Structures are given as structure tokens and as C-alpha cells.
Amino acid sequence: MSSEQAAAAVVESAKKLAAYAAVDQHFPHDAKVVGIGSGSTVVYVVERIVQKKLAGEISPGVTYVPTGFQSKELIIEGGLNLGAVDRYPVIDIAFDGADEVDAELNAIKGGGACLFQEKLVAASAKKFIVVADYRKNSTTLGTQWLQGVPVEVVPLAHAKVKQDLIALGAKTAVLRLGGKAKAGPVITDNSNVIIDAHFGPIEDPLTLASAIKLLVGVVDVGLFIRMADASYFGNADGSITAKIRDGDKILVH
CATH class of the missing domain: 3.40.50.1360 (Rossmann fold)
Incomplete structure (x- = not known):
């Protein structure tokens, strides 16, 4: 082995x-x-x-x-x-x-x-x-999982939401792609897309989750x-x- x-x-x-x-x-x-x-x-x-x-x-x-x-x-x-x-x-x-x-x-x-x-x-x-x-x-969240906070987004809004996430302090905001298995973005079971937004260490996850959830086009945010x-x-x-x-x-x- x-x-x-x-x-x-x-x-x-x-x-x-x-x-x-x-x-x-x-x-x-x-x-x-x-x-x-x-x-x-x-x-x-x-x-x-x-x-x-x-x-x-x-x-x-x-x-x-x-x-x-x-x-x-x-x-x-x-x-x-x-x-x-x-x-x-x-x-x-x-x-x-x-x-x-x-x-x-x-x-x-x-x-x-x-x-x-x-x-x-x-x-x-x-x-x-x-x-x-x-x-x-x-x-502290964001110190072990470095791929970013997953954000489920209505497809039509993904470009706008990416900009908004950067404005909220995200270092990167990337539309998750299907890789070798799929040309184009990953599609959720609810027919939405996922943006992975990396903020670094998250000292106040409640405030961040609330701010992301208020963005137009966001279905939900992966901060529980x-x-x-x-x-x-x-x-x-x-x-x-x-x-x-x-x-x-x-x-x-």
C-alpha cells in the first residue's frame, strides 16, 4: 500500500x-x-x-x-x-x-x-x-476549507453575484465548473449554479451569511x-x- x-x-x-x-x-x-x-x-x-x-x-x-x-x-x-x-x-x-x-x-x-x-x-x-x-x-471557518463559501445562485444572476461577493470582501468568487465530467458549470438539484467565494478566515460568519443571503439572485449560502x-x-x-x-x-x- x-x-x-x-x-x-x-x-x-x-x-x-x-x-x-x-x-x-x-x-x-x-x-x-x-x-x-x-x-x-x-x-x-x-x-x-x-x-x-x-x-x-x-x-x-x-x-x-x-x-x-x-x-x-x-x-x-x-x-x-x-x-x-x-x-x-x-x-x-x-x-x-x-x-x-x-x-x-x-x-x-x-x-x-x-x-x-x-x-x-x-x-x-x-x-x-x-x-x-x-x-x-x-x-475558525475559512482556515481549513480553502475552496470558498459555496453560494447557490439563479443562473441568470451569476455575473452580478460574483461582483457583489467581491464587493463584500471575497478574495475570489469563482463559478464552479463541471470539469472533465461536464462542459460548463455544475448544476444543482434545483437547477441553479454554485459560486465558491473565498473570504479567508471568517471571524463573523453570521454577519457574512446575512449579507450574502440578501444579494439579489442568491438562493442560499453554505454558511450553516x-x-x-x-x-x-x-x-x-x-x-x-x-x-x-x-x-x-x-x-x-
Whole structure:
């Protein structure tokens, strides 16, 4: 095994540790509707849910609400009941990944381009749990995730919004392209485009999120402020770091 493969295996193990711990500790015994987010760590969330369902620890009657195409496929492939957020606007708990999480449990999300639906499901959930590996654990947003804050934008407005983001202080504001897989921009599940705006370290994410959201053409911004109730990080040494919201305090275990 090469050093790159070994490093990748450590990261995958860390993701699995975080996902399993989050499901084991937070899945409500009486849950009826559960949100399933997007990203590579959420694969292990669904894996653990399926295991616990087969073991009789989770009711087969639970409905699962996806945040996009990937999570919809995970739900279907796992033999779980598929729902939709427009039919289930009240969700008992939602599990999702993140690109970066700060000391106050604020997060940058949207690296997988499922931004708006992720935020809608998180906002609909009574409890929102983030799962990630150690690379996403941060004290200040914008210091670990350097690709920029994802901003979902109506396509017609992308040029104007890019200018507005620079005026707000973004060092760069780049329309996300599909790369080798697609000529042109990435298109979200809601037929919008994504602009990645890099602001550097974000000392006041609430103010920044509010300013971006007010821009004409912006559907939503990938700054999730005071939404998470807990975040679980799998570490390289096999341990888990948990940040838990307790009123106005964040407890770290």
C-alpha cells in the first residue's frame, strides 16, 4: 500500500467512526422521519442505520428524507423508506456531513453542490447532527476549507453575484465548473449554479451569511450558523471528538 493509499484509508476509517458514533448516540428510538444529508461520510451513516434496522434496533417504518440525488440513492439502495421534504416538513433528526466546522458549531457546507436542499432539511429537523473526519475540525471557518463559501445562485444572476461577493470582501468568487465530467458549470438539484467565494478566515460568519443571503439572485449560502446540535469527528488515531451544544455552551468530548 502506497503512502497515499494509507492516508486515504485513515480518512475513510475516521469518517466511519464519526458516522457510527453519531447514529449510535443520537438516533431517536421513536423517530418517524429522519433526514439524510450528502457526502462521503453520510454513506457510513446510512450503512449504520441499515445495520441497526436489520438488527431490530430501528423501526422499519421510519421514513428517510434525502437532501439530493446521492442521498436519495443511498436510501433506496439501503432498502429504507423514501420520503421528501415537501411531504415531511417536520423531521425528527437529520444527519449530514460538512466541509468545515468551527468552535461554535457553525459550518461551511455545499462542497458537494447540494447546498439549498441540505439547509432546508437541516432547518426542518428538530435536531441536526454533523459527521466528519478530523480534517474538517476547525476553530475558525475559512482556515481549513480553502475552496470558498459555496453560494447557490439563479443562473441568470451569476455575473452580478460574483461582483457583489467581491464587493463584500471575497478574495475570489469563482463559478464552479463541471470539469472533465461536464462542459460548463455544475448544476444543482434545483437547477441553479454554485459560486465558491473565498473570504479567508471568517471571524463573523453570521454577519457574512446575512449579507450574502440578501444579494439579489442568491438562493442560499453554505454558511450553516447555529444550526448543528452536535458534530462528531473521527480522528486519525481511532478516537472521536464530539462537539455538543448545551444551551449557549459548546462542550467538547
